[in-house]
Amino acid sequence: MLSDAERLRALALRAVGAAGLAPVGELFHRFGAPGGVTGMVLLAESHLALHTWPELAAVTLDVYVCNRDADNSAAAEALLAALEAAFAPAHSERRRLVRGDVAARD
Structure with missing residues (x-):
């Protein structure tokens, strides 16, 4: 799975949805041998990024x-837990x- 960009994309989007977060876009790229993948899911709430190294099983x-x-915070923890389980x-x-606190300022 660590070199399969489409499977990683599907996994990431399922986990994002299960955590109650809202995806607004995504991009996954598989590199040449040994085939690591970098993927990004843009969220209404910010982002999920993942990077794989199949040769290191990492x-x-x-x-x-x-x-x-x-x-x-709870949604972020749920997302991490789902991905770690997978x-x-x-x-x-x-x-x-x-x-930092980015609350609106008057």
């Missing part, structure tokens, strides 16, 4: 969600970055 994910009117890694690391 995947990295970046989920960024923001919304001035709602806290999407990839079933032997090892996993997570880093959470809380970004």
Whole structure:
């Protein structure tokens, strides 16, 4: 699966929908041998990016969600959990970055 851009695209879109996030566009690209994939799903709430290295059996994910009117943290966690379950890694690391407040200013 790590070199199959279409399967990764379908997986990402299913996981995004199951998490309750709204996709507005996507782009997935398979590179030459050994066939890693970089994919991006643009979300109304920001984005999901994924990168695969089949030769290393590795995947990295970046989920960024923001919304001035709602806290999407639970949706981001659900998205990561769904993708982690699908990839079933032997090892996993997570880093959470809380970004600045972008609330409307008068």
